[in-house]
Amino acid sequence: MTRTELVESLIARYPGVPAEAVLKEDLLRTGVAFDDSALSDNLDGEVKPKSYFIFSFDQKPLAELGEAATRRPPEEVALSGGPYGLRRTIVSVRVNPASPYRVAGSRLALEGREVADVELPPMPPYYRQALANGKTVMETAPTIQWGYLIYLTVLRLCQYFGAKEECRFCDINHNWRQHKRAGRPYTGIKPVEDVLEALAIIDEHDDGASHAYTLTGGSVTSTVDGLAEADFYGRYAQAIEERFPGRWIGKVVAQALPRADVQRYKDYGISIYHPNYEVWDARLFSIICPGKERYVGRGEWHRRILDAAGVFGPRYVIPNFVAGVELARPFGFATVDEAIASTVEGLDFFMSRGITPRFTTWCPEPATPLGRDNPEGAPLEYHVRLLGAYRETLERHGLRPPPGYGKPGAGNAVFSVSSFMDVLAPEVVPV
Numbered sequence: 001m002t003r004t005e006l007v008e009s010l011i012a013r014y015p016g017v018p019a020e021a022v023l024k025e026d027l028l029r030t031g032v033a034f035d036d037s038a039l040s041d042n043l044d045g046e047v048k049p050k051s052y053f054i055f056s057f058d059q060k061p062l063a064e065l066g067e068a069a070t071r072r073p074p075e076e077v078a079l080s081g082g083p084y085g086l087r088r089t090i091v092s093v094r095v096n097p098a099s100p101y102r103v104a105g106s107r108l109a110l111e112g113r114e115v116a117d118v119e120l121p122p123m124p125p126y127y128r129q130a131l132a133n134g135k136t137v138m139e140t141a142p143t144i145q146w147g148y149l150i151y152l153t154v155l156r157l158c159q160y161f162g163a164k165e166e167c168r169f170c171d172i173n174h175n176w177r178q179h180k181r182a183g184r185p186y187t188g189i190k191p192v193e194d195v196l197e198a199l200a201i202i203d204e205h206d207d208g209a210s211h212a213y214t215l216t217g218g219s220v221t222s223t224v225d226g227l228a229e230a231d232f233y234g235r236y237a238q239a240i241e242e243r244f245p246g247r248w249i250g251k252v253v254a255q256a257l258p259r260a261d262v263q264r265y266k267d268y269g270i271s272i273y274h275p276n277y278e279v280w281d282a283r284l285f286s287i288i289c290p291g292k293e294r295y296v297g298r299g300e301w302h303r304r305i306l307d308a309a310g311v312f313g314p315r316y317v318i319p320n321f322v323a324g325v326e327l328a329r330p331f332g333f334a335t336v337d338e339a340i341a342s343t344v345e346g347l348d349f350f351m352s353r354g355i356t357p358r359f360t361t362w363c364p365e366p367a368t369p370l371g372r373d374n375p376e377g378a379p380l381e382y383h384v385r386l387l388g389a390y391r392e393t394l395e396r397h398g399l400r401p402p403p404g405y406g407k408p409g410a411g412n413a414v415f416s417v418s419s420f421m422d423v424l425a426p427e428v429v430p431v
């Protein structure tokens with residue numbers, strides 16, 4: 001079966017999942033190749049370049065990206081039209097020179113046939129502005145989701161280190177090394193003052209386009225700058241909220257911490273907490289997330305997620321999982337049916353308590369153990385069925401789309417690393 005036949009057969013078999021989401025998931029799990037004509041001129045051009053905001057999110061190492069290694073691809077693309085009549089669909093860019101998808105000029109082709117018009121993100125006027133230390137706003141506070149979210153990876157390394165601790169799908173530490181090796185600016189720990197300076201520039205120049213910020217980075221198992229995790233990430237939140245009270249929705253992606261630490265995040269001014277559980281199944285969690293298993297343990301991780309709901313309110317605790325890793329060889333489920341059943345069990349566990357998980361589509365990055373063994377990622381059918389199951393489970397529990405993601409529904413969604421917002425029913429929600 002060709003890729004086109006696969007995509008079209010899934011669109012036909014799952015009419016409850018919009019064609020936009022089917023195509024978006026395939027692009028996210030497979031990556032896309034770029035003609036030179038569709039690459040950016042880094043900070044010198046009119047297209048917003050890929051900022052490498054946390055992980056590489058590429059299917060090949062930087063050294064094998066060809067021209068895209070020196071002229072960055074765009075951060076995201078907005079697809080529309082084509083034979084499927086796509087409504088506007090924002091997709092994060094994952095580069096794969098071997099992909100059957102190729103962007104040339106303003107068109108996306110699949111196996112040589114045009115499937116969408118492509119709009120490239122315009123360069124924000126503030127992006128190339130230099131801070132006092134000479135670093136750019138792009139390096140310090142990139143914006144994603146078509147400008148909705150300011151992504152503050154304030155710690156570019158994870159203290160879960162090496163094969164016995166790093167999550168087996170994650171290339172955060174490798175990505176730091178490859179950017180350093182390539183001589184790119186890539187700050188390990190971002191000083192609080194730099195973050196404030198970049199935010200002041202964004203606040204002044206982005207015409208209200210940004211609605212939220214995410215504070216994140218690697219896990220802290222000991223200390224950074226003498227601070228344990230809640231205080232390390234919390235000091236940024238505190239400084240941001242003191243300087244720009246309520247200007248953005250504050251989110252933190254961090255470990256599931258004990259309740260007293262979680263309370264400190266809340267006290268520092270954070271509104272939304274993402275204690276990511278990554279994969280639901282107990283056996284797979286212990287294999288795929290050995291550091292989290294060893295330092296915290298799955299049961300305790302889940303208990304802390306439930307405890308956090310008592311601090312933030314269940315709707316404001318939004319743990320992420322990495323959709324697709326539960327099918328990764330050699331440890332994963334053998335069938336899509338088993339993987340969906342396991343994932344839905346996890347969704348039911350949290351959603352029955354008012355907590356709405358969300359997910360990121362797994363990108364099989366080659367420097368990770370799972371990416372190396374599964375360069376094709378998970379089957380597209382899994383991703384499509386998961387989207388249908390997510391929507392059905394959310395509705396069954398009477399929950400609304402999670403806050404802090406903008407408007408749901410195909411044509412509205414801006415969340416770019418999964419289609420979970422694209423498949424939800426459109427409604428008017430506060431941004």
Ligand code: SF4
Pocket residue numbers: 158159160165166167170171172217218219
């Ligand atoms: S906790 Fe796991 S997923 Fe998060 S940065 Fe560390 S290794 Fe990566």
